[in-house]
Amino acid sequence: MDIKRYDMEDTDIAWCPGCGNFAILNALKQALSELEIQPERLVVVSGIGQAAKAPHYYRCHLFNGLHGRSLPVATAIKAVHPELTVIDESGDGCMYGEGGNHFIHTIRRNPDITNLVHNNMVYGLTKGQASPTSLPGFKTPVQREGVFHETFNPLALAVSLGASLVARAFAGDTRQTKEMIKKAISHKGYALVDILQPCVTYNKWNTYQWFKENTYEMDPSHDPYDRMEAFRRASEVGKLPLGVFYLNPKPTFEEKLSVYQESKEPLYQRSLDTQKLSAWIHSKRGL
Amino acid sequence: MAAGIVVTKHTKDSLGEKEMTDQPLLQFKEDISIVLCGEAGQGIQTVEHMLTQTLKLSGYHVFSTEEYMSRIRGGRNSTLVRVSSNRVSAPVDRIDLLIPFSSGGVRHVQRKISSETILLGEKKIVENEYQGDKFIPVPFSEMASEVGGPIYTNAVAAALLAGLLGVDQEVFNRYLRHYFSGKNENTIQRNLEAAKRGYAVSEDLLKSGRLQIELKKRDEVKNEILIDGVEALAMGAIAGGCNFLSFYPMSPSTAVAVYLAQVSKEFGIIVEQAEDEISAINMAIGAWYAGARGLASTSGGGFALMVEGLSLAGMIESPLVIHIGQRPGPATGLPTRTEQGELLFALHSGHGEFPRILLAPGTIEDCFYLAQKAFDLADRYQVPVFILTDQYLLESHYNIPSIDPARIRIEKQFVETKKGYKRYQLTETGLSPRGIPGFGEGLVVIDSDEHDEEGHITEDLDLREKMVNKRLKKLDLIREEMVPPELIGPDHYKTLILGWGSTYHLIREAIGRLEMEDVAFLHFKQVYPLHPDTMGYLKKAKKTVIVENNGTAQFGQVLRRQTGFNVDREILKYNGLPFSVEELADLLKSAFH
Numbered sequence: 108m109d110i111k112r113y114d115m116e117d118t119d120i121a122w123c124p125g126c127g128n129f130a131i132l133n134a135l136k137q138a139l140s141e142l143e144i145q146p147e148r149l150v151v152v153s154g155i156g157q158a159a160k161a162p163h164y165y166r167c168h169l170f171n172g173l174h175g176r177s178l179p180v181a182t183a184i185k186a187v188h189p190e191l192t193v194i195d196e197s198g199d200g201c202m203y204g205e206g207g208n209h210f211i212h213t214i215r216r217n218p219d220i221t222n223l224v225h226n227n228m229v230y231g232l233t234k235g236q237a238s239p240t241s242l243p244g245f246k247t248p249v250q251r252e253g254v255f256h257e258t259f260n261p262l263a264l265a266v267s268l269g270a271s272l273v274a275r276a277f278a279g280d281t282r283q284t285k286e287m288i289k290k291a292i293s294h295k296g297y298a299l300v301d302i303l304q305p306c307v308t309y310n311k312w313n314t315y316q317w318f319k320e321n322t323y324e325m326d327p328s329h330d331p332y333d334r335m336e337a338f339r340r341a342s343e344v345g346k347l348p349l350g351v352f353y354l355n356p357k358p359t360f361e362e363k364l365s366v367y368q369e370s371k372e373p374l375y376q377r378s379l380d381t382q383k384l385s386a387w388i389h390s391k392r393g394l
Numbered sequence: 395m396a397a398g399i400v401v402t403k404h405t406k407d408s409l410g411e412k413e414m415t416d417q418p419l420l421q422f423k424e425d426i427s428i429v430l431c432g433e434a435g436q437g438i439q440t441v442e443h444m445l446t447q448t449l450k451l452s453g454y455h456v457f458s459t460e461e462y463m464s465r466i467r468g469g470r471n472s473t474l475v476r477v478s479s480n481r482v483s484a485p486v487d488r489i490d491l492l493i494p495f496s497s498g499g500v501r502h503v504q505r506k507i508s509s510e511t512i513l514l515g516e517k518k519i520v521e522n523e524y525q526g527d528k529f530i531p532v533p534f535s536e537m538a539s540e541v542g543g544p545i546y547t548n549a550v551a552a553a554l555l556a557g558l559l560g561v562d563q564e565v566f567n568r569y570l571r572h573y574f575s576g577k578n579e580n581t582i583q584r585n586l587e588a589a590k591r592g593y594a595v596s597e598d599l600l601k602s603g604r605l606q607i608e609l610k611k612r613d614e615v616k617n618e619i620l621i622d623g624v625e626a627l628a629m630g631a632i633a634g635g636c637n638f639l640s641f642y643p644m645s646p647s648t649a650v651a652v653y654l655a656q657v658s659k660e661f662g663i664i665v666e667q668a669e670d671e672i673s674a675i676n677m678a679i680g681a682w683y684a685g686a687r688g689l690a691s692t693s694g695g696g697f698a699l700m701v702e703g704l705s706l707a708g709m710i711e712s713p714l715v716i717h718i719g720q721r722p723g724p725a726t727g728l729p730t731r732t733e734q735g736e737l738l739f740a741l742h743s744g745h746g747e748f749p750r751i752l753l754a755p756g757t758i759e760d761c762f763y764l765a766q767k768a769f770d771l772a773d774r775y776q777v778p779v780f781i782l783t784d785q786y787l788l789e790s791h792y793n794i795p796s797i798d799p800a801r802i803r804i805e806k807q808f809v810e811t812k813k814g815y816k817r818y819q820l821t822e823t824g825l826s827p828r829g830i831p832g833f834g835e836g837l838v839v840i841d842s843d844e845h846d847e848e849g850h851i852t853e854d855l856d857l858r859e860k861m862v863n864k865r866l867k868k869l870d871l872i873r874e875e876m877v878p879p880e881l882i883g884p885d886h887y888k889t890l891i892l893g894w895g896s897t898y899h900l901i902r903e904a905i906g907r908l909e910m911e912d913v914a915f916l917h918f919k920q921v922y923p924l925h926p927d928t929m930g931y932l933k934k935a936k937k938t939v940i941v942e943n944n945g946t947a948q949f950g951q952v953l954r955r956q957t958g959f960n961v962d963r964e965i966l967k968y969n970g971l972p973f974s975v976e977e978l979a980d981l982l983k984s985a986f987h
């Protein structure tokens with residue numbers, strides 16, 4: 108499908124020149140067009156932050172909700188209308204900080220959605236505080252002596268929770284990022300792609316150059332069905348592996364819902380069975 | 395005294411020695427109040443259920459309500475069952491028959507035991523706690539163990555009471571079979587055997603002439619329906635098209651979720667227990683966005699977590715129905731008790747300015763119809779709609795003639811979108827046609843930031859002003875379709891008693907006892923916005939008295955804020971229990987002086 112189908116007319120993009128978000132936007136549009144997903148069949152849910160603005164910059168149905176609260180919304184949309192492709196796209200602060208509890212439980216629930224996290228290891232929109240993924244020693248106007256908390260590892264956590272697909276990409280490599288996004292969207296079940304994204308304004312440490320030097324693509328011999336191996340790779344520090352860490356195919360949340368046992372019709376097409384309601388009222392007479 | 399009880403001094407004989415007396419020990423005429431008390435986990439609810447159902451099937455009006463402690467086992471709980479020839483829908487303090495199932499039970503309701511209260515129960519349970527002369531020993535546990543174990547105490551007790559009140563044994567047995575229909579035949583047979591023994595005791599008691607019960611049965615009641623607030627609310631929601639519920643367990647709202655889960659398969663409802671209330675409300679909003687009708691059901695503490703989500707619904711003009719089953723706060727408060735304490739919280743919750751609607755059912759019928767209506771209003775005006783109930787209302791059962799789901803028309807309000815669709819198109823009324831993703835050619839864009847007509851982020855401050863006006867204007871539309879307050883009593887009243895929500899029947903019955911002319915009762919089922927007739931009613935009164943189950947007369951404050959009217963007297967109760975009819979009648983009497 109022509110990638111121009113996703114283009115918006117005169118948008119005023121709120122990102123800094125050189126921001127890693129541009130590369131992610133580009134990779135995502137390519138992935139969508141290669142997968143032939145019509146904008147009219149695509150719902151993107153996002154939270155609040157610079158990353159969360161992304162879906163304003165391409166054509167899709169958009170639910171730009173609250174900071175940290177996108178996953179419950181995405182889950183519900185997919186549950187109510189399973190025929191739609193649902194992507195949840197937001198920043199690391201949004202997804203792993205404010206939304207941490209939802210992150211955990213969405214993985215457990217396993218809705219068939221794609222979770223793209225623009226991970227710049229910093230809070231961008233609020234001007235440079237530490238995020239859960241900031242590295243120890245990262246100095247900010249708030250974390251003046253440098254971050255001393257353990258770094259949040261979304262991939263190891265997702266593997267430990269038995270997530271259906273767990274992957275990491277680096278925004279600086281459009282081809283690899285696009286491939287990861289395509290895999291995630293095509294995958295049935297919850298799919299996490301943590302996308303390393305340079306923040307040119309507030310993160311002068313984890314730059315394009317830094318990511319290039321501190322990441323590497325996993326060798327094709329990595330068996331993504333081996334959970335212990337996936338966990339080991341996800342736990343690596345120093346040089347960060349890129350690629351699909353873990354695959355765990357299993358029934359999705361929507362598939363398990365009783366409303367779809369007899370009919371696949373999305374809920375909006377259904378109406379109340381008033382006879383059943385009358386029967387219920389009748390039954391309350393006792394015998 | 396409603397129950398005409400005649401007493402002769404003839405006491406403390408055991409069941410075996412059927413002594414005949416000239417006069418009955420007790421004689422009930424039109425209204426009996428039975429209290430069952432015991433520990434959690436003893437199955438008092440089973441007794442309550444079997445008894446009320448079979449009494450109703452026999453033509454009696456029944457009402458029952460529970461008060462219990464926040465624990466799984468033990469503690470002291472009590473259930474009140476009122477049986478009457480006339481409609482009864484409110485609790486009384488008076489106890490005519492008390493059946494304690496465990497020691498401590500009598501002491502628990504001590505305050506309400508009068509010299510006329512009859513006790514039926516085990517000697518060893520009653521002996522140490524009751525010194526009066528109206529005790530009729532019944533060896534419940536002995537009878538139950540003869541049948542097969544203590545579990546059968548419930549059937550013995552229910553049958554005994556049903557027998558005393560003249561429920562045909564055949565009807566009782568049929569109901570028992572129905573009630574245990576999921577169980578194996580052995581269980582059913584043993585329960586039937588237990589019932590037989592209960593009936594035998596009741597016959598002995600009645601034959602001895604010591605208990606005379608002359609309640610009139612009414613044929614028309616037999617076909618009425620008997621439900622509680624929980625069922626009415628849940629089914630009202632379904633009748634309103636609710637097909638999505640997300641919740642996190644919290645008393646007393648949990649029962650609504652459990653009930654909806656129970657019928658979810660039959661009625662095609664997605665029920666999801668969320669990780670927290672924040673998730674729950676966001677899910678409900680997401681469900682509406684994609685074309686479902688979502689309910690978020692919780693209690694005060696859970697709603698506190700939902701507040702940011704409420705504001706989101708206000709900003710994106712999402713329909714949303716929020717049920718708050720109120721219980722006493724602050725914080726964890728009294729988890730299993732009742733209060734009308736969240737009115738001001740619900741009214742003022744949420745950052746920013748946006749319209750909302752607050753409904754407060756007063757009766758079981760209201761629970762159904764207002765839940766149904768809530769979904770219609772939410773969808774029609776694209777606003778959050780609250781349903782405020784409380785533990786007392788949710789857990790009260792009584793018979794009502796019937797329910798007619800066709801009374802409120804339910805139409806889906808979303809539209810099929812065209813290319814170039816704008817979710818927030820500026821219109822005369824402030825309402826924009828609501829599209830949903832995947833239905834039509836348009837894109838449905840919504841944003842929690844201030845947005846333009848398409849739904850994209852904007853910082854155009856002129857547009858901001860237009861969008862604020864658009865959202866607030868909807869309140870004018872809402873005002874055109876409100877639930878009017880209900881006036882009960884003479885049109886030409888001097889004193890007007892005001893109430894809202896769950897106190898409806900209580901206030902009605904209490905006023906009935908005063909037998910005063912010139913007193914009327916105005917009950918509000920919609921507590922925000924206020925119906926335009928409100929001021930007219932208030933101004934006509936020489937004196938106004940407001941009755942609320944909270945400590946600060948919250949609805950009185952709403953009236954003052956909205957109309958400038960100051961209520962003369964407040965009658966408030968906030969110990970975690972609902973008013974009783976007698977208590978309220980006394981309080982009203984003194985408020986008139």
Ligand SMILES: Cc1ncc(C[n+]2csc(CCOP(=O)(O)OP(=O)(O)O)c2C)c(N)n1
Pocket residue numbers: 155156157158159174197198199200201202225227229230231232233238
């Ligand atoms: C409830 C709430 N708390 C705080 C904020 C302020 N806030 C907006 S974005 C953000 C963090 C942004 O970081 P991230 O999610 O990593 O996104 P980025 O801007 O870096 O892309 C915060 C704290 C908010 N909008 N809502």
